[in-house]
Amino acid sequence: MTDRIERRFAELASQGRPALVTFLMAGDPDLETAFQIMQGLPAAGADLIELGMPFSDPMADGPAIQRAGLRALKGGMTLRKTLEVVRRFRAEEGDTPVILMGYFNPIYIYGVEAFVADARAAGVDGLIVVDLPPEMDDELCLPALAAGLNFIRLATPTTDDKRLPAVLKNTSGFVYYVSITGITGSAAPDAGKVAAAVERIKRHTDLPVCVGFGVRGADQAREIGRGADGVVVGSALVQALETSLAEGKAGAATPEAVLSLVREIAGGVAASRTPGA
Template identity: 80%
Template sequence: MTKRIENRFSALKGEGRPALVTFLMAGDPDGETAFEIMRALPGAGADLIELGMPFSDPMADGPAIQKAGLRALAGGETLKKTLATVARFRESDTDTPVILMGYFNPIYVYGVDAFLDDALAAGVDGLIVVDLPPEMDSELCKPALDAGLSFIRLATPTTDEKRLPAVLQNTSGFVYYVSITGITGSAAPDAGKVGGAVQRIKAQTDLPVCVGFGVRTGEQARAIAAVADGVVVGSALVSALEASLDAKGAAGTGSAEAVLSIVRDLAAGVRAARLATA
Protein backbone atom coordinates (compact mmCIF):
# COMPACT_ATOMS: atom_id res chain seq x y z
CA MET A 1 0.00 0.00 0.00
CA THR A 2 1.21 3.49 -0.78
CA LYS A 3 2.19 5.32 2.39
CA ARG A 4 1.92 8.94 1.33
CA ILE A 5 -1.42 9.57 3.08
CA GLU A 6 -0.30 7.88 6.28
CA ASN A 7 3.07 9.64 6.19
CA ARG A 8 1.50 13.05 5.62
CA PHE A 9 -0.90 12.76 8.57
CA SER A 10 1.91 11.44 10.76
CA ALA A 11 4.09 14.40 9.83
CA LEU A 12 1.26 16.87 10.46
CA LYS A 13 0.57 15.28 13.84
CA GLY A 14 4.21 15.86 14.67
CA GLU A 15 3.76 19.52 13.72
CA GLY A 16 0.66 19.73 15.90
CA ARG A 17 -1.67 20.89 13.15
CA PRO A 18 -4.49 19.59 10.97
CA ALA A 19 -4.43 19.11 7.21
CA LEU A 20 -5.77 21.23 4.38
CA VAL A 21 -7.25 18.99 1.69
CA THR A 22 -8.06 20.77 -1.57
CA PHE A 23 -10.27 19.56 -4.40
CA LEU A 24 -10.07 20.48 -8.05
CA MET A 25 -11.69 18.93 -11.10
CA ALA A 26 -9.31 17.25 -13.53
CA GLY A 27 -9.38 18.97 -16.93
CA ASP A 28 -11.28 22.07 -15.75
CA PRO A 29 -11.48 24.21 -17.80
CA ASP A 30 -8.70 22.55 -19.78
CA GLY A 31 -5.97 20.05 -19.01
CA GLU A 32 -3.09 22.50 -18.92
CA THR A 33 -4.78 24.99 -16.59
CA ALA A 34 -5.91 22.22 -14.25
CA PHE A 35 -2.37 20.84 -14.14
CA GLU A 36 -0.87 24.29 -13.51
CA ILE A 37 -3.17 24.69 -10.51
CA MET A 38 -2.53 21.18 -9.23
CA ARG A 39 1.23 21.59 -9.42
CA ALA A 40 1.05 24.85 -7.44
CA LEU A 41 -1.34 23.67 -4.70
CA PRO A 42 1.28 22.29 -2.29
CA GLY A 43 3.26 25.52 -2.44
CA ALA A 44 0.08 27.46 -1.61
CA GLY A 45 -0.50 25.33 1.48
CA ALA A 46 -2.44 22.23 0.39
CA ASP A 47 -1.38 19.11 2.29
CA LEU A 48 -3.41 16.59 0.28
CA ILE A 49 -5.03 16.91 -3.14
CA GLU A 50 -8.36 15.48 -4.22
CA LEU A 51 -8.65 15.32 -8.00
CA GLY A 52 -12.15 15.01 -9.38
CA MET A 53 -12.89 12.45 -12.08
CA PRO A 54 -15.43 14.19 -14.37
CA PHE A 55 -18.74 12.38 -14.75
CA SER A 56 -21.89 13.36 -16.61
CA ASP A 57 -24.30 12.59 -13.73
CA PRO A 58 -22.68 13.73 -10.46
CA MET A 59 -25.59 13.29 -8.06
CA ALA A 60 -23.85 14.34 -4.83
CA ASP A 61 -22.27 17.49 -6.24
CA GLY A 62 -23.60 21.01 -6.08
CA PRO A 63 -23.91 23.32 -9.10
CA ALA A 64 -20.29 24.56 -9.01
CA ILE A 65 -18.69 21.12 -9.14
CA GLN A 66 -21.32 19.83 -11.57
CA LYS A 67 -20.45 22.64 -13.98
CA ALA A 68 -16.73 22.01 -13.49
CA GLY A 69 -17.18 18.38 -14.49
CA LEU A 70 -19.20 19.31 -17.54
CA ARG A 71 -16.60 21.89 -18.60
CA ALA A 72 -13.90 19.25 -18.28
CA LEU A 73 -15.86 16.69 -20.28
CA ALA A 74 -16.63 19.29 -22.97
CA GLY A 75 -12.90 19.96 -23.17
CA GLY A 76 -12.18 16.30 -23.82
CA GLU A 77 -11.11 15.13 -20.36
CA THR A 78 -11.09 11.35 -19.90
CA LEU A 79 -10.12 9.08 -17.02
CA LYS A 80 -6.98 8.11 -18.94
CA LYS A 81 -6.03 11.79 -19.22
CA THR A 82 -6.72 12.28 -15.51
CA LEU A 83 -4.31 9.48 -14.65
CA ALA A 84 -1.76 11.00 -17.01
CA THR A 85 -2.08 14.29 -15.10
CA VAL A 86 -1.27 12.50 -11.84
CA ALA A 87 1.75 10.84 -13.45
CA ARG A 88 2.93 14.25 -14.70
CA PHE A 89 2.45 15.73 -11.22
CA ARG A 90 4.59 12.94 -9.75
CA GLU A 91 7.51 13.98 -11.95
CA SER A 92 8.09 16.95 -9.62
CA ASP A 93 6.20 15.97 -6.43
CA THR A 94 6.67 12.53 -4.92
CA ASP A 95 5.32 13.36 -1.44
CA THR A 96 1.90 15.06 -1.70
CA PRO A 97 -0.92 12.51 -1.46
CA VAL A 98 -3.30 12.47 -4.44
CA ILE A 99 -6.80 11.05 -4.07
CA LEU A 100 -9.15 10.54 -6.99
CA MET A 101 -12.75 11.44 -6.18
CA GLY A 102 -15.85 10.71 -8.19
CA TYR A 103 -18.28 8.01 -9.22
CA PHE A 104 -18.02 4.33 -10.08
CA ASN A 105 -19.32 4.45 -13.65
CA PRO A 106 -16.14 5.79 -15.34
CA ILE A 107 -14.04 3.25 -13.41
CA TYR A 108 -16.41 0.42 -14.35
CA VAL A 109 -16.23 1.40 -18.00
CA TYR A 110 -12.43 1.64 -17.81
CA GLY A 111 -12.26 -1.81 -16.18
CA VAL A 112 -11.62 -2.14 -12.44
CA ASP A 113 -8.42 -4.17 -12.65
CA ALA A 114 -6.94 -2.04 -15.44
CA PHE A 115 -7.90 1.15 -13.59
CA LEU A 116 -6.28 0.04 -10.33
CA ASP A 117 -3.09 -0.98 -12.13
CA ASP A 118 -2.92 2.31 -14.02
CA ALA A 119 -3.81 4.41 -10.97
CA LEU A 120 -1.01 2.86 -8.93
CA ALA A 121 1.44 3.29 -11.79
CA ALA A 122 0.46 6.96 -12.11
CA GLY A 123 1.04 7.65 -8.42
CA VAL A 124 -2.52 7.76 -7.06
CA ASP A 125 -2.76 7.10 -3.30
CA GLY A 126 -6.46 6.71 -2.63
CA LEU A 127 -10.01 6.73 -3.93
CA ILE A 128 -13.23 8.39 -2.85
CA VAL A 129 -16.13 6.88 -4.79
CA VAL A 130 -19.30 8.39 -3.43
CA ASP A 131 -21.89 6.05 -4.95
CA LEU A 132 -20.48 2.75 -3.67
CA PRO A 133 -21.92 1.87 -0.21
CA PRO A 134 -20.26 -0.75 2.02
CA GLU A 135 -22.64 -3.39 0.66
CA MET A 136 -20.81 -3.08 -2.67
CA ASP A 137 -17.27 -3.33 -1.29
CA SER A 138 -16.47 -6.29 -3.53
CA GLU A 139 -16.93 -4.09 -6.63
CA LEU A 140 -14.03 -1.72 -5.97
CA CYS A 141 -13.20 -1.14 -2.31
CA LYS A 142 -11.67 -4.54 -1.54
CA PRO A 143 -9.86 -4.83 -4.88
CA ALA A 144 -8.44 -1.33 -4.31
CA LEU A 145 -7.24 -2.19 -0.81
CA ASP A 146 -5.72 -5.44 -2.10
CA ALA A 147 -3.92 -3.49 -4.82
CA GLY A 148 -2.46 -1.04 -2.30
CA LEU A 149 -4.75 1.99 -2.64
CA SER A 150 -6.58 3.60 0.26
CA PHE A 151 -10.36 3.62 0.02
CA ILE A 152 -11.75 6.64 1.81
CA ARG A 153 -15.34 6.47 2.94
CA LEU A 154 -17.78 9.28 3.67
CA ALA A 155 -19.69 9.56 6.93
CA THR A 156 -22.57 12.04 7.22
CA PRO A 157 -24.78 13.59 9.90
CA THR A 158 -27.28 10.79 9.18
CA THR A 159 -24.72 7.99 9.71
CA ASP A 160 -26.01 6.61 13.03
CA GLU A 161 -24.32 4.31 15.55
CA LYS A 162 -25.73 1.23 13.84
CA ARG A 163 -24.42 2.25 10.42
CA LEU A 164 -21.06 3.72 11.39
CA PRO A 165 -19.18 0.40 11.91
CA ALA A 166 -20.10 -0.71 8.38
CA VAL A 167 -18.87 2.61 6.98
CA LEU A 168 -15.57 2.32 8.86
CA GLN A 169 -14.93 -1.37 8.27
CA ASN A 170 -12.89 -1.17 5.07
CA THR A 171 -12.00 2.51 5.20
CA SER A 172 -8.34 3.51 5.10
CA GLY A 173 -6.30 6.69 4.75
CA PHE A 174 -8.79 8.92 6.53
CA VAL A 175 -12.50 9.27 7.13
CA TYR A 176 -14.24 12.05 5.20
CA TYR A 177 -17.00 13.54 7.36
CA VAL A 178 -19.62 15.40 5.34
CA SER A 179 -20.53 18.23 7.68
CA ILE A 180 -23.97 19.00 6.26
CA THR A 181 -26.85 17.06 4.81
CA GLY A 182 -27.19 17.81 1.12
CA ILE A 183 -25.02 18.57 -1.90
CA THR A 184 -21.57 20.12 -1.95
CA GLY A 185 -21.24 23.85 -1.40
CA SER A 186 -24.80 24.31 -0.15
CA ALA A 187 -24.33 25.68 3.38
CA ALA A 188 -21.75 26.58 5.99
CA PRO A 189 -20.98 23.94 8.65
CA ASP A 190 -21.58 24.46 12.38
CA ALA A 191 -18.25 23.89 14.14
CA GLY A 192 -19.93 22.91 17.39
CA LYS A 193 -22.01 20.17 15.80
CA VAL A 194 -19.07 19.06 13.67
CA GLY A 195 -16.86 18.70 16.74
CA GLY A 196 -19.32 16.33 18.39
CA ALA A 197 -19.65 14.27 15.23
CA VAL A 198 -15.88 14.01 14.80
CA GLN A 199 -15.47 12.76 18.36
CA ARG A 200 -18.20 10.17 17.80
CA ILE A 201 -16.36 8.86 14.75
CA LYS A 202 -12.95 8.94 16.42
CA ALA A 203 -14.32 6.80 19.26
CA GLN A 204 -14.60 3.98 16.72
CA THR A 205 -11.48 4.44 14.57
CA ASP A 206 -7.85 5.49 14.82
CA LEU A 207 -7.99 7.04 11.36
CA PRO A 208 -7.80 10.83 10.93
CA VAL A 209 -11.18 12.49 10.37
CA CYS A 210 -11.32 15.27 7.77
CA VAL A 211 -14.34 17.51 7.40
CA GLY A 212 -15.70 18.87 4.15
CA PHE A 213 -18.75 20.45 2.46
CA GLY A 214 -19.47 24.14 3.00
CA VAL A 215 -16.07 25.54 4.04
CA ARG A 216 -15.31 28.60 1.92
CA THR A 217 -13.16 31.00 3.96
CA GLY A 218 -10.06 31.00 6.11
CA GLU A 219 -12.15 31.78 9.19
CA GLN A 220 -14.46 28.83 8.56
CA ALA A 221 -11.44 26.63 7.94
CA ARG A 222 -9.94 27.74 11.23
CA ALA A 223 -13.12 26.91 13.14
CA ILE A 224 -13.46 23.44 11.61
CA ALA A 225 -9.73 22.71 11.88
CA ALA A 226 -9.95 23.27 15.62
CA VAL A 227 -12.18 20.20 15.97
CA ALA A 228 -10.93 17.90 13.19
CA ASP A 229 -7.78 16.34 11.75
CA GLY A 230 -8.28 18.09 8.43
CA VAL A 231 -10.46 20.43 6.40
CA VAL A 232 -11.58 19.65 2.85
CA VAL A 233 -12.40 22.53 0.49
CA GLY A 234 -13.70 22.12 -3.04
CA SER A 235 -16.66 24.24 -4.13
CA ALA A 236 -15.04 27.53 -3.10
CA LEU A 237 -12.01 26.77 -5.27
CA VAL A 238 -14.02 25.55 -8.23
CA SER A 239 -16.27 28.63 -8.02
CA ALA A 240 -13.25 30.95 -7.96
CA LEU A 241 -11.89 29.26 -11.05
CA GLU A 242 -15.23 29.56 -12.83
CA ALA A 243 -15.43 33.27 -12.00
CA SER A 244 -12.03 33.80 -13.64
CA LEU A 245 -13.04 32.33 -17.00
CA ASP A 246 -13.94 34.48 -19.98
CA ALA A 247 -17.31 34.57 -21.73
CA LYS A 248 -16.41 31.46 -23.71
CA GLY A 249 -15.35 29.54 -20.59
CA ALA A 250 -11.64 29.76 -21.32
CA ALA A 251 -8.99 30.32 -18.67
CA GLY A 252 -7.11 33.59 -18.49
CA THR A 253 -3.73 34.60 -17.10
CA GLY A 254 -5.24 35.08 -13.65
CA SER A 255 -7.20 31.83 -13.42
CA ALA A 256 -4.65 29.82 -11.47
CA GLU A 257 -4.00 32.69 -9.07
CA ALA A 258 -7.74 33.08 -8.45
CA VAL A 259 -7.70 29.59 -6.93
CA LEU A 260 -4.31 29.72 -5.25
CA SER A 261 -5.03 32.96 -3.40
CA ILE A 262 -7.99 31.29 -1.69
CA VAL A 263 -5.88 28.23 -0.89
CA ARG A 264 -3.33 30.46 0.85
CA ASP A 265 -6.10 32.05 2.93
CA LEU A 266 -7.51 28.64 3.83
CA ALA A 267 -4.05 27.35 4.72
CA ALA A 268 -3.48 30.29 7.04
CA GLY A 269 -6.78 29.56 8.75
CA VAL A 270 -6.00 25.87 9.19
CA ARG A 271 -2.54 26.59 10.55
CA ALA A 272 -3.88 29.21 12.97
CA ALA A 273 -6.32 26.71 14.49
CA ARG A 274 -3.67 24.62 16.20
CA LEU A 275 -1.71 27.67 17.28
CA ALA A 276 -4.84 28.99 18.95
CA THR A 277 -5.35 25.75 20.91
CA ALA A 278 -1.68 24.93 21.59
Protein backbone atom coordinates in the same frame (compact mmCIF):
# COMPACT_ATOMS: atom_id res chain seq x y z
CA MET B 1 5.86 0.46 4.93
CA THR B 2 3.78 3.61 5.41
CA ASP B 3 2.12 5.27 2.43
CA ARG B 4 2.02 8.95 1.49
CA ILE B 5 -1.32 9.62 3.22
CA GLU B 6 -0.21 8.02 6.47
CA ARG B 7 3.13 9.86 6.37
CA ARG B 8 1.47 13.19 5.71
CA PHE B 9 -0.94 12.90 8.63
CA ALA B 10 1.90 11.76 10.90
CA GLU B 11 3.95 14.82 9.88
CA LEU B 12 1.02 17.15 10.53
CA ALA B 13 0.29 15.54 13.90
CA SER B 14 3.90 16.15 14.91
CA GLN B 15 3.45 19.81 13.91
CA GLY B 16 0.20 20.02 15.87
CA ARG B 17 -1.98 21.17 12.99
CA PRO B 18 -4.74 19.76 10.81
CA ALA B 19 -4.43 19.06 7.09
CA LEU B 20 -5.73 21.23 4.29
CA VAL B 21 -7.27 18.99 1.65
CA THR B 22 -8.03 20.78 -1.62
CA PHE B 23 -10.28 19.63 -4.45
CA LEU B 24 -10.01 20.49 -8.12
CA MET B 25 -11.67 18.94 -11.14
CA ALA B 26 -9.25 17.28 -13.55
CA GLY B 27 -9.29 19.15 -16.86
CA ASP B 28 -11.26 22.19 -15.64
CA PRO B 29 -11.42 24.49 -17.52
CA ASP B 30 -8.81 22.84 -19.74
CA LEU B 31 -6.11 20.25 -19.16
CA GLU B 32 -3.10 22.57 -19.03
CA THR B 33 -4.67 25.21 -16.77
CA ALA B 34 -5.89 22.54 -14.36
CA PHE B 35 -2.45 20.97 -14.30
CA GLN B 36 -0.81 24.34 -13.65
CA ILE B 37 -3.12 24.82 -10.66
CA MET B 38 -2.40 21.30 -9.40
CA GLN B 39 1.34 21.94 -9.64
CA GLY B 40 0.96 25.06 -7.51
CA LEU B 41 -1.19 23.55 -4.77
CA PRO B 42 1.55 22.13 -2.49
CA ALA B 43 3.47 25.43 -2.34
CA ALA B 44 0.20 27.28 -1.71
CA GLY B 45 -0.45 25.16 1.38
CA ALA B 46 -2.40 22.11 0.23
CA ASP B 47 -1.40 19.03 2.24
CA LEU B 48 -3.46 16.54 0.24
CA ILE B 49 -5.05 16.91 -3.19
CA GLU B 50 -8.40 15.51 -4.25
CA LEU B 51 -8.64 15.32 -8.03
CA GLY B 52 -12.15 15.04 -9.43
CA MET B 53 -12.85 12.46 -12.11
CA PRO B 54 -15.26 14.24 -14.49
CA PHE B 55 -18.62 12.51 -14.83
CA SER B 56 -21.82 13.56 -16.60
CA ASP B 57 -24.19 12.79 -13.69
CA PRO B 58 -22.51 13.85 -10.41
CA MET B 59 -25.49 13.41 -8.08
CA ALA B 60 -23.75 14.38 -4.81
CA ASP B 61 -22.24 17.58 -6.18
CA GLY B 62 -23.66 21.07 -6.18
CA PRO B 63 -23.95 23.33 -9.23
CA ALA B 64 -20.37 24.66 -9.11
CA ILE B 65 -18.72 21.23 -9.23
CA GLN B 66 -21.31 19.96 -11.72
CA ARG B 67 -20.37 22.82 -14.05
CA ALA B 68 -16.67 22.09 -13.52
CA GLY B 69 -17.17 18.49 -14.56
CA LEU B 70 -19.13 19.50 -17.64
CA ARG B 71 -16.45 22.02 -18.65
CA ALA B 72 -13.81 19.30 -18.31
CA LEU B 73 -15.84 16.78 -20.32
CA LYS B 74 -16.54 19.37 -23.01
CA GLY B 75 -12.79 19.96 -23.22
CA GLY B 76 -12.21 16.26 -23.88
CA MET B 77 -11.15 15.12 -20.40
CA THR B 78 -11.32 11.38 -19.78
CA LEU B 79 -10.42 9.05 -16.93
CA ARG B 80 -7.34 7.92 -18.83
CA LYS B 81 -6.21 11.53 -19.21
CA THR B 82 -6.89 12.09 -15.50
CA LEU B 83 -4.44 9.31 -14.67
CA GLU B 84 -1.92 10.89 -17.03
CA VAL B 85 -2.28 14.17 -15.10
CA VAL B 86 -1.33 12.33 -11.90
CA ARG B 87 1.63 10.72 -13.65
CA ARG B 88 2.87 14.16 -14.81
CA PHE B 89 2.40 15.57 -11.30
CA ARG B 90 4.37 12.69 -9.79
CA ALA B 91 7.32 13.39 -12.10
CA GLU B 92 7.91 16.57 -10.07
CA GLU B 93 6.15 16.01 -6.72
CA GLY B 94 6.63 12.79 -4.82
CA ASP B 95 5.31 13.64 -1.36
CA THR B 96 1.84 15.19 -1.65
CA PRO B 97 -0.91 12.56 -1.57
CA VAL B 98 -3.32 12.52 -4.52
CA ILE B 99 -6.81 11.08 -4.12
CA LEU B 100 -9.16 10.54 -7.04
CA MET B 101 -12.75 11.49 -6.21
CA GLY B 102 -15.85 10.74 -8.20
CA TYR B 103 -18.32 8.08 -9.24
CA PHE B 104 -18.13 4.40 -10.12
CA ASN B 105 -19.49 4.52 -13.67
CA PRO B 106 -16.30 5.77 -15.42
CA ILE B 107 -14.22 3.24 -13.45
CA TYR B 108 -16.60 0.41 -14.35
CA ILE B 109 -16.37 1.34 -18.04
CA TYR B 110 -12.55 1.56 -17.80
CA GLY B 111 -12.45 -1.87 -16.12
CA VAL B 112 -11.83 -2.20 -12.38
CA GLU B 113 -8.74 -4.40 -12.61
CA ALA B 114 -7.10 -2.20 -15.23
CA PHE B 115 -8.08 0.98 -13.42
CA VAL B 116 -6.65 0.07 -10.01
CA ALA B 117 -3.41 -1.12 -11.64
CA ASP B 118 -3.08 2.01 -13.78
CA ALA B 119 -4.02 4.32 -10.90
CA ARG B 120 -1.41 2.76 -8.65
CA ALA B 121 1.24 2.96 -11.39
CA ALA B 122 0.40 6.64 -12.04
CA GLY B 123 0.98 7.57 -8.40
CA VAL B 124 -2.58 7.75 -7.06
CA ASP B 125 -2.76 7.21 -3.29
CA GLY B 126 -6.45 6.72 -2.66
CA LEU B 127 -9.99 6.74 -3.99
CA ILE B 128 -13.22 8.39 -2.88
CA VAL B 129 -16.13 6.90 -4.82
CA VAL B 130 -19.27 8.42 -3.44
CA ASP B 131 -21.89 6.10 -4.94
CA LEU B 132 -20.46 2.78 -3.71
CA PRO B 133 -21.85 1.81 -0.26
CA PRO B 134 -20.07 -0.76 1.95
CA GLU B 135 -22.44 -3.44 0.67
CA MET B 136 -20.67 -3.16 -2.70
CA ASP B 137 -17.09 -3.43 -1.41
CA ASP B 138 -16.39 -6.36 -3.73
CA GLU B 139 -16.91 -4.10 -6.75
CA LEU B 140 -13.99 -1.72 -6.16
CA CYS B 141 -13.04 -1.22 -2.51
CA LEU B 142 -11.46 -4.63 -1.93
CA PRO B 143 -9.63 -4.72 -5.31
CA ALA B 144 -8.32 -1.21 -4.63
CA LEU B 145 -7.05 -2.13 -1.16
CA ALA B 146 -5.40 -5.27 -2.57
CA ALA B 147 -3.60 -3.09 -5.13
CA GLY B 148 -2.26 -0.78 -2.42
CA LEU B 149 -4.72 2.08 -2.88
CA ASN B 150 -6.47 3.61 0.10
CA PHE B 151 -10.26 3.57 -0.01
CA ILE B 152 -11.66 6.61 1.76
CA ARG B 153 -15.26 6.45 2.87
CA LEU B 154 -17.73 9.23 3.61
CA ALA B 155 -19.61 9.51 6.89
CA THR B 156 -22.51 11.95 7.20
CA PRO B 157 -24.65 13.54 9.92
CA THR B 158 -27.14 10.71 9.36
CA THR B 159 -24.52 7.92 9.80
CA ASP B 160 -25.49 6.68 13.28
CA ASP B 161 -23.50 4.46 15.63
CA LYS B 162 -25.24 1.36 14.27
CA ARG B 163 -24.23 2.13 10.68
CA LEU B 164 -20.76 3.54 11.38
CA PRO B 165 -18.90 0.20 11.85
CA ALA B 166 -20.03 -0.95 8.38
CA VAL B 167 -18.87 2.35 6.87
CA LEU B 168 -15.49 2.11 8.59
CA LYS B 169 -14.86 -1.61 8.06
CA ASN B 170 -12.72 -1.34 4.91
CA THR B 171 -11.95 2.38 5.09
CA SER B 172 -8.30 3.41 5.01
CA GLY B 173 -6.27 6.62 4.72
CA PHE B 174 -8.78 8.84 6.48
CA VAL B 175 -12.50 9.24 7.04
CA TYR B 176 -14.21 12.02 5.13
CA TYR B 177 -16.94 13.53 7.29
CA VAL B 178 -19.60 15.34 5.27
CA SER B 179 -20.48 18.22 7.58
CA ILE B 180 -23.92 18.96 6.14
CA THR B 181 -26.81 17.04 4.67
CA GLY B 182 -27.26 17.75 0.98
CA ILE B 183 -25.01 18.50 -1.96
CA THR B 184 -21.58 20.10 -2.00
CA GLY B 185 -21.40 23.87 -1.54
CA SER B 186 -25.04 24.16 -0.44
CA ALA B 187 -24.74 25.32 3.18
CA ALA B 188 -22.31 26.30 5.92
CA PRO B 189 -21.24 23.76 8.55
CA ASP B 190 -21.76 24.30 12.29
CA ALA B 191 -18.30 24.02 13.89
CA GLY B 192 -19.66 22.86 17.24
CA LYS B 193 -21.75 20.08 15.72
CA VAL B 194 -18.85 19.07 13.50
CA ALA B 195 -16.45 18.76 16.45
CA ALA B 196 -18.95 16.55 18.30
CA ALA B 197 -19.44 14.38 15.22
CA VAL B 198 -15.68 13.98 14.71
CA GLU B 199 -15.30 12.99 18.35
CA ARG B 200 -18.03 10.38 17.92
CA ILE B 201 -16.41 8.91 14.81
CA LYS B 202 -13.05 8.77 16.57
CA ARG B 203 -14.56 6.49 19.18
CA HIS B 204 -14.88 3.93 16.38
CA THR B 205 -11.59 4.37 14.51
CA ASP B 206 -7.96 5.46 14.82
CA LEU B 207 -8.02 6.98 11.32
CA PRO B 208 -7.78 10.75 10.86
CA VAL B 209 -11.12 12.46 10.28
CA CYS B 210 -11.30 15.22 7.67
CA VAL B 211 -14.30 17.52 7.32
CA GLY B 212 -15.69 18.87 4.07
CA PHE B 213 -18.78 20.22 2.27
CA GLY B 214 -19.48 23.90 2.85
CA VAL B 215 -16.08 25.24 3.98
CA ARG B 216 -15.65 28.48 2.05
CA GLY B 217 -12.97 30.66 3.66
CA ALA B 218 -10.16 31.03 6.17
CA ASP B 219 -12.38 31.78 9.18
CA GLN B 220 -14.52 28.70 8.64
CA ALA B 221 -11.43 26.58 8.03
CA ARG B 222 -9.93 27.79 11.30
CA GLU B 223 -13.10 26.92 13.23
CA ILE B 224 -13.51 23.49 11.65
CA GLY B 225 -9.79 22.74 12.01
CA ARG B 226 -10.02 23.08 15.78
CA GLY B 227 -12.04 19.88 15.99
CA ALA B 228 -10.85 17.87 12.96
CA ASP B 229 -7.70 16.26 11.59
CA GLY B 230 -8.24 17.92 8.25
CA VAL B 231 -10.34 20.51 6.44
CA VAL B 232 -11.55 19.80 2.89
CA VAL B 233 -12.23 22.73 0.53
CA GLY B 234 -13.73 22.16 -2.89
CA SER B 235 -16.66 24.24 -4.10
CA ALA B 236 -15.09 27.53 -2.99
CA LEU B 237 -11.98 26.81 -5.09
CA VAL B 238 -14.02 25.69 -8.08
CA GLN B 239 -16.10 28.87 -7.85
CA ALA B 240 -12.96 31.02 -7.65
CA LEU B 241 -11.76 29.35 -10.84
CA GLU B 242 -15.13 29.80 -12.54
CA THR B 243 -15.29 33.51 -11.65
CA SER B 244 -11.91 34.03 -13.34
CA LEU B 245 -13.08 32.61 -16.67
CA ALA B 246 -14.02 34.71 -19.69
CA GLU B 247 -16.70 33.03 -21.79
CA GLY B 248 -15.73 29.72 -20.21
CA LYS B 249 -12.03 30.07 -21.05
CA ALA B 250 -9.08 30.43 -18.69
CA GLY B 251 -7.05 33.61 -18.61
CA ALA B 252 -3.60 34.39 -17.28
CA ALA B 253 -5.13 35.14 -13.86
CA THR B 254 -7.03 31.85 -13.51
CA PRO B 255 -4.39 29.76 -11.67
CA GLU B 256 -3.65 32.58 -9.21
CA ALA B 257 -7.38 33.07 -8.54
CA VAL B 258 -7.43 29.56 -7.12
CA LEU B 259 -3.99 29.47 -5.51
CA SER B 260 -4.42 32.79 -3.69
CA LEU B 261 -7.59 31.44 -2.06
CA VAL B 262 -5.74 28.24 -1.12
CA ARG B 263 -3.01 30.33 0.57
CA GLU B 264 -5.64 32.30 2.46
CA ILE B 265 -7.48 29.18 3.66
CA ALA B 266 -4.18 27.45 4.52
CA GLY B 267 -3.50 30.36 6.88
CA GLY B 268 -6.84 29.73 8.58
CA VAL B 269 -6.13 26.02 8.92
CA ALA B 270 -2.67 26.71 10.39
CA ALA B 271 -4.19 29.14 12.90
CA SER B 272 -6.82 26.65 14.08
CA ARG B 273 -4.53 25.23 16.75
CA THR B 274 -2.93 28.54 17.75
CA PRO B 275 -3.96 29.65 21.26
CA GLY B 276 -6.29 32.61 21.07
CA ALA B 277 -6.71 32.36 17.29
